[in-house]
Amino acid sequence: MIKVKKLLEKKGTDIWSVTPDDTVFDAIKIMDEKNIGALAVLNDEGIVGIFSERDYTRRVHQMGRDPRDIHIKEVMTQDVLYAMPEERCEEVLCVMSKHDIRHMPVIDDEHNMLGMISIGDLAKEVIEDKKMQIHNLEHYVNWAERY
Numbered sequence: 066m067i068k069v070k071k072l073l074e075k076k077g078t079d080i081w082s083v084t085p086d087d088t089v090f091d092a093i094k095i096m097d098e099k100n101i102g103a104l105a106v107l108n109d110e111g112i113v114g115i116f117s118e119r120d121y122t123r124r125v126h127q128m129g130r131d132p133r134d135i136h137i138k139e140v141m142t143q144d145v146l147y148a149m150p151e152e153r154c155e156e157v158l159c160v161m162s163k164h165d166i167r168h169m170p171v172i173d174d175e176h177n178m179l180g181m182i183s184i185g186d187l188a189k190e191v192i193e194d195k196k197m198q199i200h201n202l203e204h205y206v207n208w209a210e211r212y
Contacts, residue, residue, distance in 0.1 A: 066155050066191075068103065068150065068151055068154065069148050069154060070179075072190055073179060076182070077180070078179060079102050079180070080105055080181060081095055081105070082107045083106055083137050084107060084108060086197065088133055088137070089136075090132040102183065103115050104116050105178060106137055107136075107178070110113060112157075112170055112178050113144045114138075114145060119167065120142055124140040125140050146164060149171070149174075150173060154191055157182070158171065158187040158191055162184070167183055
């Protein structure tokens with residue numbers, strides 16, 4: 066099974082972010098331009114939250130306020146779960162499913178953010194791995210039947 070660091074190498078390590086004082090409008094604009102579903106919320110000390118499409122639909126929309134007047138710190142998800150580069154994708158997928166989250170930052174031992182992964186990224190990787198396992202087993206069975 067592939068590890069998170071290999072997945073990041075494949076998908077890229079671009080980190081799109083906002084600060085806690087940026088507006089929701091600014092965040093949505095970035096998400097639209099980059100075609101992504103979540104942004105890391107960073108300050109001078111590192112990651113302090115995540116702002117996602119889900120945060121927008123569940124929190125911002127219900128406020129009934131103009132997104133230009135709402136700061137990210139008011140609506141971001143503050144309790145952030147992280148993935149580590151050496152973790153297996155399948156394990157991280159299980160954690161994300163258990164906690165019903167769709168985006169997860171990847172951090173190293175020094176708490177530096179290395180990238181962001183989505184549940185879709187992980188699902189694709191796990192499916193590809195299972196396909197490869199099936200292919201290898203079928204190949205082995207065909208080989209074993211000949212001898």
